[in-house]
Amino acid sequence: MNSALSPEHSQLASDARRFAVTHFVNTEYYDLHEKFPEDIWRSAGEEGLLGSFIQKKYGGRELGYLAHTLIMEEFWRVDPGIGNILLSVFGAELLQQFGSEEQKAFWLPLLAKGKAISCCAITEPDAGSDIFNVSTLATKLENGWSLTGSKQFITNANRADLILIFAVTDQSPGAKTKAFSFFLSDRGGSGLSAQKMSGKMGIRASDTAEIRFTDRFLPGENLLGDLPGNGFAQAMSLFNINRLFACGQGVGIAQGSLDLLLQYLRENPSHASSQIIQYRVAEMATSIEASRQLYLWAGYNLDRNNADPGLIAMAKLFAGETGVRVVREAVKLAGPKAAAGGHPLSRFYRDAKIVEIYEGAKDLEKLTIARQVLTAR
Template structure:
């Protein structure tokens, strides 16, 4: 088996390295950390250069590449600066859920915006009493006519205060066995009624 990168993959890696080394300076990293700010300017540049969503299908604004190409970008970004690199790369956190399981309407609405730097996504899984054990989540979603009403709290959500779309894990069938079979994910827009976010400062400034 040949594990050598293709020339295209090498080009992607080199382009990501060149961008990150030039843009992710120590001064910028210290400023973002000190001010607890998301690097919006660098994120926009990364999107314009096609580094975000490379693994999305072309019809949804991506480059139609695979996970390996995305990982090569992640490695180079975080090699230059892990804080800036991870913040930018995680701007599409949980968009894969939309890509794999979302409706056609959801894919067309969300994925192109993420790839173009017009939207940020977040995955809402962890709860105050359910971290590594997701089967312990308590957030509930109940059908009300044509809509779903979600009640619950999530915590330590990456991009929680800056996301435009949230992928929310909730219990829809509390009687299901095993319990995880009663879980569903919902795509929630940031302006959804009742949605509130609170910034956590300090080490978790990007959450």
């Protein structure tokens, strides 16, 4: 049925499922205390589940971006907040594509094995959906760059060993898409401070932070790529990949919500015999499978260097909506039991919305799709 999946993909998905079911325990604790699950993250690295898209020569499994998305689905199916340990390699996609041999040889094996965490800092207080508003400035010095500016809502910025920073390197009015560059920074030295943002609605086991750069010096070799001015193109490539990963999140939370509802129905067999409930279960299962097939197709193409931004945006839009809709139905059908404190469905309900917000807000995905559809006419 899933022709996009190779035997390695299928095996990886079942390994990821087994890992999540075995290791994601005390899930409520991590949510309640907003605690990053450090031990689980390390174990996932040891089992080779963090760097599935990283090339073998850098310690990964070289199975493509679809592989990482399949793991994401299985992890989010069991617990979305803990499942975001996969974002500990956020930025490795950029590094692998555009980094120097030295940068890749140093960082990628550490990230793949769960021995270091990376983050990717693009969003700012005045720049999210519209990255042309980014104002963090990288000023050229004789022997490197000086960065000043601040970023917000950055996953793992408070704990990352490696930070990929999107900054302006050309302020001239005509620079447009050539105005930006990415830089690599470790945590050492001066001019960098980060503050965890607490009290998020959902995915509370996944850290989010503000990060500030004040005359932060970076040597010339910390630029991503040979020349400045390629950051926008690099970001566009990154968004295609990370939107695919987000599809695994939406489908995973939807599947996990259906799993929890089925468990409730097994415990309450009289409800399962209701035709109305059977209709709802059929609708949920259908939208989950449709959403999964859409991302499998988008990922299949992405892994063959045939990235289709419109298709990826459709898959992300549909996966996000499916996650939100299915968990809402599951909470409704399980009723008070789901709403009671500590029931995983109440946590899933809070976790689901983020997929419609980050990696491209839902309405922005629609604009990408519409642009492609309208120009194809």
